Amino acid sequence: MRKPKLLMTPGPTPLPPEVISAMSQQIIHHRTKEFGEIFSRVNENLKKVFQTKNNVLTFAASGTGAMEASAVNFFSEGDTVLVVSVGVFGDRFINICKTFGLNVIEKKYPYGDVANIDEVIEIIESNKDIKGVFITHNETSTGVTNPIEKLARYLKNTDKILIVDAVSSLGAIDLKTDEWGVDVVVTGSQKALMSPPGLAFVSVSEKAWEFYKTSKLRKFYWDFKKYQDNLLKESQDTPFTPAVTLIRAVDVGLKLILDYGLENNFKRHTRLAHLTQLAAEKLNLELLPKKEYSSAVITAIKSPEGVDIEKVRKIMNQKYDIMVTGGQATLKGKIIRIGHMGYVDEFDLLKTIECFELALLEVGYKNFEVGEATKAVLQEIAKEVSENK
Amino acid sequence: MRKPKLLMTPGPTPLPPEVISAMSQQIIHHRTKEFGEIFSRVNENLKKVFQTKNNVLTFAASGTGAMEASAVNFFSEGDTVLVVSVGVFGDRFINICKTFGLNVIEKKYPYGDVANIDEVIEIIESNKDIKGVFITHNETSTGVTNPIEKLARYLKNTDKILIVDAVSSLGAIDLKTDEWGVDVVVTGSQKALMSPPGLAFVSVSEKAWEFYKTSKLRKFYWDFKKYQDNLLKESQDTPFTPAVTLIRAVDVGLKLILDYGLENNFKRHTRLAHLTQLAAEKLNLELLPKKEYSSAVITAIKSPEGVDIEKVRKIMNQKYDIMVTGGQATLKGKIIRIGHMGYVDEFDLLKTIECFELALLEVGYKNFEVGEATKAVLQEIAKEVSENK
Numbered sequence: 001m002r003k004p005k006l007l008m009t010p011g012p013t014p015l016p017p018e019v020i021s022a023m024s025q026q027i028i029h030h031r032t033k034e035f036g037e038i039f040s041r042v043n044e045n046l047k048k049v050f051q052t053k054n055n056v057l058t059f060a061a062s063g064t065g066a067m068e069a070s071a072v073n074f075f076s077e078g079d080t081v082l083v084v085s086v087g088v089f090g091d092r093f094i095n096i097c098k099t100f101g102l103n104v105i106e107k108k109y110p111y112g113d114v115a116n117i118d119e120v121i122e123i124i125e126s127n128k129d130i131k132g133v134f135i136t137h138n139e140t141s142t143g144v145t146n147p148i149e150k151l152a153r154y155l156k157n158t159d160k161i162l163i164v165d166a167v168s169s170l171g172a173i174d175l176k177t178d179e180w181g182v183d184v185v186v187t188g189s190q191k192a193l194m195s196p197p198g199l200a201f202v203s204v205s206e207k208a209w210e211f212y213k214t215s216k217l218r219k220f221y222w223d224f225k226k227y228q229d230n231l232l233k234e235s236q237d238t239p240f241t242p243a244v245t246l247i248r249a250v251d252v253g254l255k256l257i258l259d260y261g262l263e264n265n266f267k268r269h270t271r272l273a274h275l276t277q278l279a280a281e282k283l284n285l286e287l288l289p290k291k292e293y294s295s296a297v298i299t300a301i302k303s304p305e306g307v308d309i310e311k312v313r314k315i316m317n318q319k320y321d322i323m324v325t326g327g328q329a330t331l332k333g334k335i336i337r338i339g340h341m342g343y344v345d346e347f348d349l350l351k352t353i354e355c356f357e358l359a360l361l362e363v364g365y366k367n368f369e370v371g372e373a374t375k376a377v378l379q380e381i382a383k384e385v386s387e388n389k
Numbered sequence: 390m391r392k393p394k395l396l397m398t399p400g401p402t403p404l405p406p407e408v409i410s411a412m413s414q415q416i417i418h419h420r421t422k423e424f425g426e427i428f429s430r431v432n433e434n435l436k437k438v439f440q441t442k443n444n445v446l447t448f449a450a451s452g453t454g455a456m457e458a459s460a461v462n463f464f465s466e467g468d469t470v471l472v473v474s475v476g477v478f479g480d481r482f483i484n485i486c487k488t489f490g491l492n493v494i495e496k497k498y499p500y501g502d503v504a505n506i507d508e509v510i511e512i513i514e515s516n517k518d519i520k521g522v523f524i525t526h527n528e529t530s531t532g533v534t535n536p537i538e539k540l541a542r543y544l545k546n547t548d549k550i551l552i553v554d555a556v557s558s559l560g561a562i563d564l565k566t567d568e569w570g571v572d573v574v575v576t577g578s579q580k581a582l583m584s585p586p587g588l589a590f591v592s593v594s595e596k597a598w599e600f601y602k603t604s605k606l607r608k609f610y611w612d613f614k615k616y617q618d619n620l621l622k623e624s625q626d627t628p629f630t631p632a633v634t635l636i637r638a639v640d641v642g643l644k645l646i647l648d649y650g651l652e653n654n655f656k657r658h659t660r661l662a663h664l665t666q667l668a669a670e671k672l673n674l675e676l677l678p679k680k681e682y683s684s685a686v687i688t689a690i691k692s693p694e695g696v697d698i699e700k701v702r703k704i705m706n707q708k709y710d711i712m713v714t715g716g717q718a719t720l721k722g723k724i725i726r727i728g729h730m731g732y733v734d735e736f737d738l739l740k741t742i743e744c745f746e747l748a749l750l751e752v753g754y755k756n757f758e759v760g761e762a763t764k765a766v767l768q769e770i771a772k773e774v775s776e777n778k
Contacts, residue, residue, distance in 0.1 A: 004415050012416045012633065023634060024413035026393050027401045027585055029712055060587045062449045062629035065610045099609045190630060196416055198449045198587050198632025218607075220488045221454045240451035241579060243587025244401065245412060246632065323418055 006322045006344075008352050010140035010168055010298045012190040012197050013342035015249075019195055022252040023245050030242050036235030038251050043236060045254035049170065049193070049262065050185055050203045052177040057227040059200045060243040063167040063188035066200035068096050069222035070163045070184050071134075074208060076216035077101040080129040084115045088141035088328045089165055093134040100217055105130065111142050111331055112300070114293040117150045124160065132161045132211070138169035141328045143300030143337060144289045145173060149180045156181030161208050167191060170201075171257055172269045172297045172341055183208040189246060192265075192297065194253040194342045198246045204228070269296040271384070272340035272349055275377045279353045282373035283360065288335050297341040300327075302334065304365055309336050312359045320355040346381050353377055395711045395733075397741050399529035399557055399687045401579040401586050402731035404638075408584055411641040412634050419631050425624030427640050432625060434643035438559065438582070438651065439574055439592045441566040446616040448589045449632040452556040452577035455589035457485050458611035459552045459573050460523075463597060465605035466490040469518040473504050477530035477717045478554055482523040489606055494519065500531050500720055501689070503682040506539045513549065521550045521600070527558035530717045532689030532726060533678045534562060538569045545570030550597050556580060560646055561658040561686045561730055572597040578635060581654075581686065583642040583731045587635045593617070658685040660773070661729035661738055664766045668742045671762035672749065677724050686730040689716075691723065696754045698725050704748040711744050735770050742766055 007014050028034050039058075046056035059066055071093075075081065080103040083094045090108070097104045107123055109115055115135065124130055133155060138145045148164055155162045161183040166175055170185065171192035177185050183205040190197035204212070204224060212224060226239040257265055276299040280287060288300035303309035309326065310333055316322045327335040338356075340349055354374050361370055396403050417423050428447075435445035448455055460482075464470065469492040472483045479497070486493045496512055498504055504524065513519055522544060527534045537553055544551045550572040555564055559574065560581035566574050572594040579586035593601075593613060601613060615628040646654055665688040669676060677689035692698035698715065699722050705711045716724040727745070729738055742763050750759055 005417065005421075007416065007418055009418060012418060012630065015416050020413050020415065024409050026409065027396065027404050027579075028394065029396055029398060029401060030586075032394075032712075060449065060451045060454070061610070062631070064629040065449070065454075068610045096609050100607050188630070190416075196632065196634040197419075197630040198635055218489050220485050221450070221457045240453040241401065241577070241586040242451070243585065243632065243635065245585040245635070245638075246587055249634075323421075 003321055006348055006351065007339070008344065008348065009323050009325050009339045010191070010337065010341060011188070011339070013194060013339070014344060015196065016194055016253070016256060016343050018256065019249050019252045022248045025248065027244055030237050030244055033235060035244065036237065039236050039242070039247060042247055042251045042254060043231060045258055046201055048258055049254060050177050051175065051179065052203045054203050054205060055228060055231045056201050056203045057224055057231070058238060058242065058247070059202070059227070060198065060240070061200045062197060063186065063200050064092065065222070066186045066188070066202050067093060067165060069224070070186050070202060071096050071100050071102065072217040072219045072222055073224045074132060074161060074184070074211040074215050075102055076214070078103055079131050080105065080127065081132045081134060082107060082120070082123060082127070082130050084120055084133065084135040084146070085109070086113060086115055086136065086142060086144050086146060087111055087139035089139055089167070090136045093136070093165060097134065112144065112288040114144050114289065115146045117147055120151060121154050130160055132163060134163045135165070137164050137166040137175060138173055138295050138297060140168045140298050141331065142288055143295045143298045144293055145169065145295045147293070148182065149176070152180035152182045161205070161211055168297060168341065171262070172265060174266050177203055189250050192342050193250055194256060195250040196246060198243050199250055266296070269340065272344070272346070273297070273299060275346065275349055275380060276338055276340060278380055279373040279377050282376045283357070283368045298337055298339045300335050300337045303336065304367065307360070307365045308363055309333060311363050312336060312356070315359040315362055316355050320358070322352050322355050324352065350374060350377060392710055395737055395740065396728070397733065397737065398712050398714050398728045399580070399726065399730060400577070400728070402583060402728070403733060404585065405583055405642070405645055405732045407645065408638050408641045411637045414637065416633055419626050419633055422624055424633065425626065428625050428631070428636060431636055431640045431643060432620060434647055435590055437647055438643060439566050440564065440568065441592045443592055443594060444617060444620045445590050445592045446613060446620070447627060447631065447636070448591070448616070449587065449629070450589045451586060452575065452589050453481065454611070455575045455577070455591050456482060456554055458613070459575050459591060460485050460489050460491065461606040461608045461611055462613045463521060463550060463573070463600040463604050464491055465603070467492055468520050469494065469516065470521045470523060471496060471509070471512060471516070471519050473509055473522065473524040473535070474498070475502060475504055475525065475531060475533050475535060476500055476528035478528055478556070479525045482525070482554060486523065501533065501677040503533050503678065504535045506536055509540060510543050519549055521552060523552045524554070526553050526555040526564060527562055527684050527686060529557045529687050530720065531677055532684045532687045533682055534558065534684045536682070537571065538565070541569035541571045550600055557686055557730065560651070561654060563655050566592055578639050581731050582639055583645060584639040585635060587632050588639055655685070658729065661733070661735070662686070662688060664735065664738055664769060665727055665729060667769055668745070668762040668766050671765045672746070672757045687726050687728045689724050689726045692725065693754055693756065696749070697752055698722060700752050701725060701745070701748045704751055705744050709744040709747070711741050713741065739763060739766060
C-alpha cells in the first residue's frame with residue numbers, strides 16, 4: 001500500500017483538499033457575473049498577499065511567461081538593465097533580457113552566495129544608463145534569499161525600476177511591495193499560493209506604468225495594459241480566456257493563506273527552515289548557503305564527501321515516496337534540496353528527515369547516529385509547543 | 390431550484406464528469422515518470438486529433454498566446470504575410486502580425502462571408518514576397534467555416550507556409566493537417582477538446598521548422614524549439630512548469646473523443662448544426678452566413694426586424710440558465726449565436742431551442758408558431774433514430 005508522493009520540492013507544492021475540490025466543478029463562462037465575483041475576490045486577495053494597493057495582473061501562463069512579460073512591458077531595444085543573479089533563475093532573467101535585445105549588465109554571484117546589495121548599488125551609481133534592475137527574491141536553485149528590501153528602498157528614490165522574481169517566495173517570505181517600493185513583482189500559482197501550476201501574477205507600480213508608456217518592445221499576449229483595462233471594468237475579467245478552473249483553485253488558496261494570516265505564514269515557513277537546518281547540523285551536513293541567508297522555503301544541503309547524493313534522492317523518492325530535489329546546472333550531484341513550501345507541516349518535515357536518515361544510511365554515509373536529527377527536531381517542536389501553551 | 394448554466398457558447402464548453410474528476414486529484418510533480426506517462430499519452434492522442442505525424446507542442450496559455458507564438462516563431466521583422474480575415478479572430482491575427490512588425494497584406498471579408506480561396510490564391514500569386522498565410526478555420530464571431538483544404542493543397546507545393554487558427558474547430562470539424570498540408574495548426578483546450586481553458590496546442594510541419602531556423606523575431610516563452618526538445622527526451626515534459634491539472638483534464642477529454650471516434654465526432658457536430666439551422670428556418674429566422682459554409686460548431690442567426698435580440702439572449706440566460714452568445718464588434722445587437730460544441734447533445738440543443746422560442750415570444754416576436762421549431766427538430770431526430778435502428 002503506497003501513499004501519494006509527498007512533494008518536498010520547490011514547487012509544485014501539495015494542494016490542500018479545499019483547493020482540489022474547488023476544481024471539481026462544472027466550468028463557468030468567464031464573461032459572467034458569477035466569474036466576475038470570483039475574479040474580483042481573487043484580485044482583492046492578491047493585493048493583500050502582494051502587500052500592494054495596485055492591481056495584480058493574472059496570466060494563463062507559467063511563471064517564466066510573466067518573467068518575460070516583466071521585461072517586454074517596460075523597456076525598449078538597447079535599454080540598459082542590470083540583472084543580479086545568484087543562481088539558475090537569476091540566469092533566466094539574464095537570458096530573457098538578452099533575448100529581447102536589452103543591454104544587460106550582469107552581476108553574477110557564485111552559486112550559494114547571496115547578492116551583496118551595497119555592491120549592486122555601487123554598480124547602479126556608476127552606470128547612469130541603467131533603467132531597471134532585475135533580481136530574484138528567493139533563488140530555489142541554491143536555497144538563497146536575497147535581501148531585496150535595501151535595494152528597493154534605494155531604487156525608490158531614483159528614476160529606475162526594480163523587477164523582482166518572487167515566484168517561489170510570495171506569500172511565504174515577507175515582501176512589502178509598496179512599503180519597500182518594489183515596482184514589479186512576479187509570482188506563480190504553484191508555490192506558496194498552494195494551487196496548481198498554470199497561472200502567473202504580476203503587480204505593477206505607478207512608476208512602472210510610466211515606463212510602460214515609453215516601452216517599444218513588441219507585445220500582444222503579455223501587454224499589461226490589456227489586462228489592467230479589464231480589471232477596471234465593472235465585471236472584472238481578462239482580455240483573453242482565463243484559466244477558470246485554476247482561478248477557482250487560487251481563490252481558495254489565497255483565502256486559506258489570509259485566514260491563517262500572512263505574518264503567521266511567514267513565521268511558519270521560517271520555523272520549517274529552522275528545523276531543517278537543525279536536522280542538517282545533527283547529520284553533520286553543511287548548508288550550501290550561509291545560514292543567515294538560507295531560504296525559508298527551501299534548504300540546500302551539500303553532499304558529504306564520498307556520498308552519492310543523487311542516489312539518496314532516488315531512494316527517498318522510490319522507496320519512501322518523498323520527493324526532494326537535487327542540484328541544477330553545475331550543482332548537479334553536489335547538493336540535495338528539501339522544500340518546505342506551502343501546504344506542508346512539521347510532521348511532513350519530520351517524515352522527510354526520517355527518510356533522509358534512512359537513505360543516507362543506505363548509501364553508506366556513517367558520520368551520524370540514526371535518529372539524532374529526528375529527535376532534535378522533535379525536541380525543538382516540543383519546546384515550541386510548550387512555549388505556546 | 391436551479392440547474393447549472395448550460396453553456397451553448399463557442400467556448401468554454403461544458404466539461405464531461407470524467408474530465409471534472411480528473412482534476413480533483415493531488416498535484417504530481419512534472420519531472421516524474423508518472424507525469425511523463427500522462428504527457429506522452431496526451432501527445433500521442435493530440436497527434437491523432439490533429440491528424441499529424443509531427444509533434445504537437447503544449448503551452449500553459451490561452452489560445453491567443455499560441456496565435457502569437459505562431460507568428461513569432463517563423464518570421465522576421467518586415468517579412469510579408471497575408472492574413473485572411475472573415476471576422477473578429479481573423480482580425481486578431483492581423484493585429485498580432487502587425488504588433489510584431491510583419492508587413493501584413495490584409496484580405497478582409499465582410500462579417501458573415503466566407504473566404505474566397507480562389508481570390509486568396511490570386512493575391513498570393515501576385516505577391517511573390519508573401520512568406521506565410523494566416524487564416525481562421527472556424528470563425529466563431531460569424532459562424533463561418535473557411536474551406537481551408539484548397540488553400541492548404543495549393544500552398545503545399547510553394548515556398549510559403551500556412552498557419553491556421555483552429556482554436557474552435559479542431560476535433561469537431563475535419564482538419565487533415567498532414568494530408569492537406571497545413572503547416573501550423575493552433576488550438577485551445579476549452580472548445581471541442583472538452584477541457585477547461587488554460588492550455589494551447591500547436592502542430593508544426595517540417596517545412597515550418599525550416600522557417601523557424603531563419604526567424605529573427607524575439608521569443609523566449611514561446612520558443613517552439615524549447616518545447617520540441619522537451620518532447621524528444623525519454624520522459625517528455627515542457628521547458629517551463631506545465632499546467633499539470635489541465636493536462637490531466639485534456640488527457641481524459643482526448644480519450645473521450647478518440648473512443649467516440651474522430652469521424653463520428655465530426656458527424657455529430659454537423660448534425661447538431663443541421664438541427665439548429667432547421668430550427669432557425671422554422672422560426673422564420675435567417676442565418677448570418679450562407680447555409681453551405683455555416684459552421685458545424687456555432688450557428689449565427691440574424692435578429693429579426695424590430696426584435697431586441699440582446700434581450701432574448703438575456704432572458705435565455707437569466708430565466709432559463711442557457712448561455713448563448715450575442716454579436717461581437719459591429720455585429721453587437723444584430724445576431725445571436727448558438728454554440729453546439731463539445732460535450733452537448735441533441736437534448737441540450739432541444740432545450741436551447743425550446744427556451745429560444747419562449748424568449749422570442751416574450752420579446753414580442755410573432756412570426757412563428759410556438760413549438761413548430763422544436764417539433765421539427767424532434768421529428769428530424771426521430772427520423773435519424775429510426776434510420777439507425
